[in-house]
Amino acid sequence: MTDYSGLKQQLEQRLADLLDRAEVIEDDLRHPLDADFGEQAIDLADDEALEGVDDVLRAEIGQVRNALLRIENGTYGTCANCGKPIAEARLQARPIATRCIECAA
Template sequence: MTDLSTVKASLESRLAELKGRVERIEADLAEPHSADFAEQATEREDDDALEGQDALLGREITAIKAALGRIEDGSYGECTRCGEPVGEKRLEAYPEAALCISCARELEQR
């Protein structure tokens, strides 16, 4: 099995990186718009894209925090849905995975 301290350090590093990106996005979104109407339209489109990125980052942050919680409580590597092992290769590729591949596929089909 993978060394959990290495996984934890990697997840914590990724979490810090994502939080920094969210802070930069939120700072960009807080900037006032230009007085020029045409420029405002472009800025609003940019804001929409930034808001979409912010939402994606928020979901990833939530998944990483949950994975760190599972490491702390000893359930890391167990599917949160069925209790079976998530799988070593899946966790290597996606360390914040909460579901085994079978449960993940089943939920995707819904």
């Protein structure tokens, strides 16, 4: 079994960073609307953009959590498609990878 402790630590740090960023966005989205209709329009447009960013963050949070789960259950580093090992260089470049480079292509 390969030692993924370094990658696990990177993934845990990435997860913490993503959760912090998502919390800031959620706090921004919870603000009450301004009484001025012009400001409301601007706020709503900003909120729409923030919701898009939040969606991307939430998707990555899920991928990082899944990678950490795969480390815990011993399936990390194995291609979910063909079952072959995922190259260490690929995991270093993309720690959330679930497929080897051949299957990902």
